[in-house]
Amino acid sequence: MAIVTVGSARVSYDVRSSGSGAASGPALLLVHGTGSSGSGLTWGQVAPRFATDRTVITVDLSGSDATEDDGGELTVEVLVAQVAAVIEAAGTGPVDLLGFSMGAPVAAAVAALRPELVARLVLVAGWAHTDGDEYLRNLFTLWQRLGAYAPADFGRSVTMTGFSRGFLNGIGREAVEALVPNMPPTPGTLRHVAFDLAVDVRELLPRVTAGTLVIGCAQDATVPVENSRALHAAIGGSSYTEIDAGHVVFFEREDEFVKVVSEFLDGGR
Secondary structure, X not given: OEEEEEOOEEEEEEEEOOOOHHHOOOOEEEEOOOOOOOOOOOOOOOHHHHOOOOXXXXXXXXXXXXXXXXXXXXXXXXXXXXXXXXXXXHOOOOEEEEEEOOHHHHHHHHHHHOXXXXXXXXXXXXXXXXXXXXXXXXXXXXXXXXXXXXXXXXXXXXXXXXXXXXXXXXXXXXXXXXXXXXXXXXHHHHHHHHHHHHOEOOOOHHHOOOEEEEEEEOOOOOOOOHHHXXXXXXXXXXXXXXXXXXXXXXXXXXXXXXXXXXXXXHHOO
């Protein structure tokens, strides 16, 4: 793992490659979602698959255990600065940038504010704003309250909305119960949830010029698929596809997810 200092934060990131990946196109930087990290639950399974023919960078944003900071409020500007600093420190030149869930509005903002750093953009199960969306506002508020008053139930709520009903029934009770503790309501996770409640990148989306693919998840109960459709509509020239899965699409439909992303990125070479 490497470290880059951004303001008060010592941001941890990792660069992996098959050895030939650096020559096969832009590096791929993966931006994680709420309560996760670059090397943890979000990308631990998928990153090695992308690294077979490209350089893959994962970042631990503030709120992740691997990144130390002053514990302050997380804003779009703060997280954009962290992603931008990692791209520059990795020294790979402009990257293909993929953001999942909370990472999607962050990645979109990086592409809008630092276009010279982004070759292609992929937004997965994301959204542009929370204010005015009563479903998202209530869900994230519930997570805050569970984190504060019923921490043992926080992971159960996240599991229920993070995966489709069919997936949960398909893996069975023992596997479902094993998922529940994977996202505890740590102080860092609750900082992510506070960011989720406040995020609004609508004014930035028309400024995105990188070739963009938006991936919606048809059975998403965390960030309903209408939000992905709205991202697509707001980014001129973007492409759109839906995968029949719940929010954590790369767990439910890993092969399909890797294929969709790879074909889009390879088409830009």
